[in-house]
Amino acid sequence: MLIPCPQCGPRDIREFTCKGHETYMHRPSPAAPPEAWDDHLHNRDNPAGPTREMWHHVAGCGAWLVVERNTVTHAVTGAMLAREVAR
Amino acid sequence: MRYSGWQVLAQGITGNRGWRPAWRDTAPKPAYDIVIIGGGGHGLATAHYLAKRHGLTNVAVLEKGYLGGGNVGRNTTIVRANYGLPGNSEFYSHSLKLWEGLEQDLNYNVMHSQRGVINLFHSDGQRDAAARRGNMMIAQGDDAILLDRDGCREILPYLDYDQTRFPIYGGLYHPRGGTARHDAVAWGFARAADRRGVDLIQNCEVTGIDIENGRVTGVQTTRGSIRARKVGIVVAGRSSQVAAMAGMRLPIESHILQAFVTEGLKPVIDHVVTYGMGHFYISQSDKGGLVFGGDLDFYASYAARGNLPMAEHVVEAAMTLMPVIGQARMLRSWGGIMDMSPDGSPIIDKTHVEGLYLNCGWCYGGFKAVPGSGDCFAHLIATGQPHPAATRYRLDRFATGHGLMDEEGTGSQHNLH
Numbered sequence: 307m308l309i310p311c312p313q314c315g316p317r318d319i320r321e322f323t324c325k326g327h328e329t330y331m332h333r334p335s336p337a338a339p340p341e342a343w344d345d346h347l348h349n350r351d352n353p354a355g356p357t358r359e360m361w362h363h364v365a366g367c368g369a370w371l372v373v374e375r376n377t378v379t380h381a382v383t384g385a386m387l388a389r390e391v392a393r
Numbered sequence: 394m395r396y397s398g399w400q401v402l403a404q405g406i407t408g409n410r411g412w413r414p415a416w417r418d419t420a421p422k423p424a425y426d427i428v429i430i431g432g433g434g435h436g437l438a439t440a441h442y443l444a445k446r447h448g449l450t451n452v453a454v455l456e457k458g459y460l461g462g463g464n465v466g467r468n469t470t471i472v473r474a475n476y477g478l479p480g481n482s483e484f485y486s487h488s489l490k491l492w493e494g495l496e497q498d499l500n501y502n503v504m505h506s507q508r509g510v511i512n513l514f515h516s517d518g519q520r521d522a523a524a525r526r527g528n529m530m531i532a533q534g535d536d537a538i539l540l541d542r543d544g545c546r547e548i549l550p551y552l553d554y555d556q557t558r559f560p561i562y563g564g565l566y567h568p569r570g571g572t573a574r575h576d577a578v579a580w581g582f583a584r585a586a587d588r589r590g591v592d593l594i595q596n597c598e599v600t601g602i603d604i605e606n607g608r609v610t611g612v613q614t615t616r617g618s619i620r621a622r623k624v625g626i627v628v629a630g631r632s633s634q635v636a637a638m639a640g641m642r643l644p645i646e647s648h649i650l651q652a653f654v655t656e657g658l659k660p661v662i663d664h665v666v667t668y669g670m671g672h673f674y675i676s677q678s679d680k681g682g683l684v685f686g687g688d689l690d691f692y693a694s695y696a697a698r699g700n701l702p703m704a705e706h707v708v709e710a711a712m713t714l715m716p717v718i719g720q721a722r723m724l725r726s727w728g729g730i731m732d733m734s735p736d737g738s739p740i741i742d743k744t745h746v747e748g749l750y751l752n753c754g755w756c757y758g759g760f761k762a763v764p765g766s767g768d769c770f771a772h773l774i775a776t777g778q779p780h781p782a783a784t785r786y787r788l789d790r791f792a793t794g795h796g797l798m799d800e801e802g803t804g805s806q807h808n809l810h
Binding site for chain 2: 325
């Protein structure tokens with residue numbers, strides 16, 4: 307699997323660690339009820355097919371990426387810098 | 394037909410013409426008391442124990458492919474009860490006791506072999522942890538022996554004891570652990586359930602779960618609708634998809650776990666051995682293949698195959714621990730779809746829908762749990778109460794934070810187990 311890092315170009319997945327679904331981009335407010343935090347931390351759509359995930363280019367530029375990937379075929383279809391997605 | 398030595402003899406001298414299919418290939422009836430979704434090890438075991446322990450035989454097991462075609466056919470066949478935390482400890486102890494009587498119970502040779510599991514350790518800290526775990530196992534009523542370096546060398550002479558990076562300090566020996574023939578476990582449970590009248594329905598994919606006024610009333614399938622008073626979901630790698638049919642969002646992420654087998658060799662490895670400093674564990678099948686595996690690829694996947702980085706890591710760890718393996722040729726590799734829960738422990742519980750039950754989250758440890766999971770899930774479905782060995786496998790433990798079973802001590806969060 308190659309991940310197209312926007313800063314470094316296509317790089318081997320050995321350089322990355324996967325944090326999980328991009329639900330981590332949608333953190334509840336500190337004042338949100340416990341149910342919202344439970345949902346955020348634990349529950350997942352867990353799609354079989356296209357998904358969006360947080361990957362860390364830990365052995366590269368160090369950027370956090372939002373990667374579009376297919377969990378059935380392992381095809382990687384895109385990657386964006388998380389800080390730009392968050393804007 | 395009851396299997397026995399006499400049958401083998403009698404069939405042998407009459408040209409083996411009398412053998413019959415081990416189970417009926419049934420079409421679905423319009424209604425059942427209980428429908429089990431998932432014809433893998435856990436689903437078939439659930440059906441067996443529903444029939445055997447609770448006398449419930451108006452039961453159907455629905456399988457979208459063929460029986461035993463999922464994770465029960467895609468594992469490394471290890472059976473053990475070496476857990477430490479309350480919840481897991483009593484459950485896996487219960488499951489191992491069921492394994493020990495399983496072949497008589499099922500009248501089927503599952504080739505259960507209590508050859509012993511040895512978890513190696515490579516530092517003083519790991520030795521302390523192993524001693525503690527061994528004491529927990531003994532306190533649970535199971536067995537554990539702390540081996541020193543010479544003790545390991547005596548029974549595992551083929552390991553590299555001279556390497557300086559991760560020297561072998563000793564191992565925690567669990568003599569009652571071992572392996573079983575994975576396919577035979579599925580077939581044995583299938584045949585035993587079928588003999589008691591359970592319908593095993595293959596090529597029957599569930600496409601919807603019928604719910605009326607908060608109560609389950611049946612399922613929609615590719616072979617028509619089936620009414621049921623109770624429905625059990627036990628579908629491992631497809632838990633999230635099937636639960637979503639009942640409006641549930643599970644604390645599950647599906648990951649890929651790879652395993653590998655070499656060509657058949659003469660006996661070399663007598664036990665199950667795990668490496669404490671790399672992701673590698675190994676045993677030898679009765680056919681002679683060295684069966685080994687490592688850790689998750691660590692990204693969500695339904696592909697049932699992994700990528701090269703983890704394959705590379707596992708082989709490197711293998712060469713570090715037992716260089717002799719370098720002479721063997723790898724035959725094939727495969728991947729199973731692991732339903733990973735945040736704390737690494739499973740879920741056997743009711744759901745918010747009356748009559749709908751959930752069994753999932755077995756992570757990478759589902760095979761050894763097959764009899765225990767089936768027994769406990771059957772108990773829950775039949776009586777409405779959790780089995781005494783599975784009272785802590787609650788779905789709500791993540792929401793409440795009470796009773797988390799984080800066996801590895803890494804935290805109750807996805808991607809940490």
